[in-house]
Amino acid sequence: MSCLIFSTFDFIFLQMTKNLLLLLSLYTCVLFSQETPSELAELAQAEMKSASSTMNFVANVNTQNYDMVYQRLELTVDPAVYFVSGNVTSHFVAKQAMSTITLDLAHQLTVGSVMKGNTSLAFTQANNELVVTLAQPIVAGTLDSIAVSYAGVPPSGQQAFATGTHSGTPVLWTLSEPYGARDWWPCKQDLNDKIEAIDVYLTTPSQYVAVSNGVEQSQVVNGLTKTTHFEHNYPIPAYLVAIAVTNYQIFTQTAGTAPNQFPVVNYIYPESYNSAVTSLAQTLPIMDLFETLFETYPFSDEKYGHAQFGWGGGMEHTTVSFMGNFSRGLIAHELAHQWFGNKITCGTWKDIWLNEGFATYLSGLVIENLDGAPNFVSWKNSLINNITSQLGGYVYLQDSDLTNVNRIFSSRLSYNKGAMVLHMLRWKLGDTAFFQALRNYLADPNLAFDYAVTTDLQYHLETVSGQNLTEFFSDWLYNQGYPTYTVTAQNMGNLEMQVQLFQTQSHPSVSFFEMPVPIRFIGVNAEQFDVVLQHTENGQLFTVAVPFGVADIQFDPQRHLISKNNTATLGLPFEAIDALIELYPNPTKDLLSIDLPASISFEKMEIYSTLGQQVGVSTSPSFSIAALSEGIYQVRITTSAGVFHKKVIKK
Structure with a gap:
């Protein structure tokens, strides 16, 4: 079920009482909204279906x-x-x-x-x-x-x-x-x-x-x-x-x-x-798009x-x-339901996202295919802003949710987060596997013109892609929240960047969101180079070869991931960091210490003779070399920004 007040989204009021008049007064500001993505955030609060919270939503x-x-x-x-x-x-x-x-x-x-x-x-x-x-x-x-x-x-x-x-x-x-x-x-x-x-x-x-x-x-x-x-x-x-x-x-x-x-x-x-x-007139190109992406309209002989x-x-x-x-937007959403909701209907109200998440995402595909990628990015960004406006909330409903129609038809979760979960599956699996899996899902004789539950969709996605999606479904559908990413990048010289990824989670039900993370490097002449980092653990380090000098980095510029308050920081160039690293005192008779920029963390230092023999190693930034003979030594310093080489004189 879908509702839209002159906009892309949908809410259906199931109870016309005094509450309806109150809701209409609250939503007057969106009565003339268009389907542009910039207005989705305003519309998000207006999508809720309204009905008696005491109704019994359990089958007889x-x-x-x-x-x-x-x-x-x-x-x-x-x-x-x-x-x-x-x-x-x-x-x-x-x-x-x-x-x-x-x-x-x-x-x-x-x-x-x-x-x-x-x-x-x-x-x-x-x-x-x-x-x-x-x-x-x-x-x-x-x-x-x-x-x-x-x-x-x-x-x-x-x-x-x-x-x-x-x-x-x-x-x-x-x-x-x-x-x-x-x-x-x-x-x-x-x-x-x-x-x-x-x-x-x-x-x-x-x-x-x-x-x-x-x-x-x-x-x-x-x-x-x-x-x-x-x-x-x-x-x-x-x-x-x-x-x-x-x-x-x-x-x-x-x-x-x-x-x-x-x-x-x-x-x-x-x-x-x-x-x-x-x-x-907009119906026909939308119908053509959906038939091209999925299959012939399911009721084409009627x-x-x-x-x-x-x-x-x-x-x-x-x-x-x-x-x-x-x-x-409304034409697209309701037409999308003829495949996702009518041909295949959610098998329980816990699985309502199989109806509403799909219909919402397909309305986004109309924007992507008919309006172009920048508008699709804006549309996704608006959904993400609404999804992350609260810290938690399940897409797949709990037993306790089934007596609350507002929760069943939650715009933030059943619609918007359901849609973005589908997009993240597309991002994770790739277009070819994703759309083929959906075509197989629609054609499955056990599901077509019948009911499906979330595991049925997972089966088809896994079968086509060869990937195990248990953790993905656990994180994004059966549990709650979203990640916040911290990205730091350092220039290691020789056109190599070292990138470190951290994340925190908005809700304790998920300890870590394992996802492919998109990063864009921007060159001094505005060149762009995109990479995807398979983020599987916190603090993970990646070395990336970039074909130009890097002036800036961006996190997820195409808005593929549900996330919020992310930061992406480009550290100093390798040469500048090298100039800021000092050994002191130098020369020294005994204690040798390292001074690093505040943004760089020390890992270890190794001391080598002029013949290349390792004569000392320390995981502390201060180290005694009193036992070494007088002379010149090479110091190899490993940091979060890369490896640096210095000379020290023992007197």
């Missing part, structure tokens, strides 16, 4: 004994009236012996009857459940069906079913993520089972246009009402089933490459039509599309994203 254990294979929704709605009535037929396969079946349904919706063919079935309603006694007990593997007739005023707490107006015209829409589907139709809402196919029949006043998932099959006018039939033949979780109704004006585009061309059907408010048509609705952001309903505006 009483619905786990069957697989839902097909549902037919026959609904009657009027966008001018907050009410729904309908008949929903469910076909299911028993996973074990069953004498009753439980569906999720809000108790505010009153069931009039439950039928099996012409047979009326007994049922009870309580605790947002509909429990139906089957006509006869069934055994595992049995295909059965029931039809539920119901009506009522849907509960408004989650705003899963909503009405409003635009330019004075009524509009109705649904938005069920994460667990709001039960508020308007009897279903099974979890992240374990997808409905294999659905038919949706929407009966509305005849002046309106109806929208749902899949392909419109027919419109039948019957006096003052019209019934529109949509058919969707792909597995779909309950939260992605959606309807919308108002006086839409339709604009159709053609996307894809033959033989996989398909319509993009856009349902637009008439007053927004001209501007929307201009903005929606449709893609957009339907305007009453929120400021968007929601990625399968084959038709509901849109509060048509900014490029």
Whole structure:
């Protein structure tokens, strides 16, 4: 689920209460934000989804004994009236012996009857459940069906079913993520089972246009009402089933490459039509990019599309994203979900980053590919600033997080950090392995049009790259925080630089972030030379050959790493350091000491005769040479800035 107030990012308010008015007043400053990366930091606080913190985000254990294979929704709605009535037929396969079946349904919706063919079935309603006694007990593997007739005023707490107006015209829409589907139709809402196919029949006043998932099959006018039939033949979780109704004006585009061309059907408010048509031209190059990077649009034999609705952001309903505006960032984010979130859906809410991190990162790939590398760097920098605005926080959720919708849909963690974790995986593995692994992930027959968890993604990344990513996933997903890097570089002469890397961690859950660290050397004539240092331990020393004299260094100029408050210091040139190192007293009869610049640390000194024989060694900067014969000796001094050679006279 995604939301954006005229910007690249997304938040969906699931509860329109007094809190909504407060939030809107807080976010007035971003109402006219564009998709430029510089505004992502301002938008980060506005991405949170808002809903009751007391909601229970745990799947109903009483619905786990069957697989839902097909549902037919026959609904009657009027966008001018907050009410729904309908008949929903469910076909299911028993996973074990069953004498009753439980569906999720809000108790505010009153069931009039439950039928099996012409047979009326007994049922009870309580605790947002509909429990139906089957006509006869069934055994595992049995295909059965029931039809539920119901009506009522849907509960408004989650705003899963909503009405409003635009330019004075009524509009109705649904938005069920994460667990709001039960508020308007009897279903099974979890992240374990997808409905294999659905038919949706929407009966509305005849002046309106109806929208749902899949392909419109027919419109039948019957006096003052019209019934529109949509058919969707792909597995779909309950939260992605959606309807919308108002006086839409339709604009159709053609996307894809033959033989996989398909319509993009856009349902637009008439007053927004001209501007929307201009903005929606952006859909086609974004679709082309995603198909080039990954695979053909997953629902290409049906449709893609957009339907305007009453929120400021968007929601990625399968084959038709509901849109509060048509900014490029929002178009990209919701379209990205058709692969990451709809074709493959996160298997638990702990894994929500597999939906939202991917959709956020793909909106960044649009910037990279259509706007160029500098804009992509700015976009990443904005994400990093938001991620590091707090010291901790998991990407992969904890059990205690699952009752808090604000935490599940945290913009900082599930969206932004999830996106940057993907970028760091790309940086670590390289483009070829990274994108091939994602294509394999999408094509995996055990995951495609089904559910995935984080370890499924890890498996494909490891299989293609040959790398063990256990530590990476532990550091960046299952634990918390980020590193701060301290980089010091010294010129060792002969066009060699010695670089030392230290890091500190923002949170104690990670003792060390093992990452490839990018460093850029800048020459006296503005030359650039980039290296990648495999940082595996603190204080690690690297010797780097640079093809020019170095005037400056930069840490991670392309912003590949989540980090903060990094420093990169270039020490004095080797010759200047050499001039500052002194042996004293010189000549000396006994004690010999070394004076070093404050930025240089002493390691050891070795004393050699004129014949090259080592006659003394010390790990202390002061050393007695009283036992040596008079004469001239060579002193080899090893420091953090390199090795230096001096002469000393023993008298």
